[in-house]
């Protein structure tokens with residue numbers, strides 16, 4: 014019988030932050046690159062914009078011609094012509110003259126600023142008055158102001174967002190080198206677990222974990238590879254894990270990670286040559302029976318079979334690892350984090366990090382987090398909740414009314 018050697022969640026996070034091999038790399042088109050992680054720095058192949066352009070509708074001028082202008086003593090400028098959109102200016106701006114220009118128009122030669130149309134009065138077709146002075150460069154974006162040729166636009170390790178793709182499009186970058194999606198093996202175990210297409214017999218339960226974990230893996234940028242359900246049999250489990258090790262970057266086994274007579278995960282993982290046991294048991298609730306083993310450079314993780322625990326452990330510990338396997342260098346806290354006031358007191362055993370499932374609702378006084386009660390064996394507690402509140406190891410609880418961070422999922 015193997016007993017737990019329980020580690021604190023912070024120790025486990027440190028272990029999971031150990032160096033991992035660099036990700037494999039692939040090239041994808043821009044429209045397939047959303048949420049992918051750059052495998053290399055992207056540098057600008059050209060200046061953006063490639064010409065000086067106006068950022069307002071108005072008149073391109075020589076700023077010096079407007080110095081001292083006021084509503085009482087306007088500067089009079091002759092309109093020498095117009096800049097057409099998408100075309101180089103055909104007229105230049107001589108002293109005492111201006112050229113009509115629209116937002117995004119190319120600044121004509123001779124001009125160094127653009128007066129907004131709102132700050133002018135038309136005297137007639139060919140003459141305007143400018144009612145305030147303008148500084149050189151005002152209302153103009155210079156060539157290369159956005160990005161200069163050769164400059165790093167985005168660094169390796171950056172996960173691409175909509176705005177990033179827009180900037181790349183603006184530079185004419187049609188494809189990018191990204192990290193391959195980490196391949197994540199999902200191995201469900203348990204004599205009582207049956208495929209979701211089957212009608213469970215007495216004492217049996219449908220496989221919840223493969224579907225839920227596959228979705229979580231995909232959501233985090235990975236490529237799930239589901240194995241068929243493995244009976245509680247060490248030889249069968251070993252064969253399945255060996256296959257997964259050869260074909261994937263991360264192996265997740267659900268069930269059998271505890272210390273019961275039918276729990277084979279630890280023994281099987283330790284039976285691989287060069288296997289290194291890093292974690293067996295974490296001081297968290299739910300989710301204590303977690304195993305982390307490395308075989309060479311590969312990571313193998315035994316998750317608790319209980320679906321709520323498996324998902325919580327995935328979110329808290331495995332997802333950051335999976336994202337690092339993808340080369341994601343920033344690992345900011347989840348964007349889906351809100352602050353809410355706790356609706357009721359929550360107690361917690363010191364020495365354990367607790368993950369409390371909460372529903373978040375709006376109130377006149379801001380967001381309120383209501384704990385969803387119920388045993389962690391009830392999968393609906395996760396369904397009814399919007400997120401998790403983490404009660405740190407050292408805390409004995411949190412009082413009603415206190416602000417808490419809710420990690421939405």
Ligand code: AMP
Pocket residue numbers: 201202203205206218219220221222223267268269270271316317318319320
């Ligand atoms: P175990 O970690 O193997 O002791 O399993 C803990 C609990 O989770 C047991 O009640 C199992 O029946 C249940 N369980 C294990 N694997 C799954 C699964 N893939 N889907 C749903 N429940 C599971």
Ligand code: MG
Pocket residue numbers: 202203204268269275318
């Ligand atoms: Mg089991």
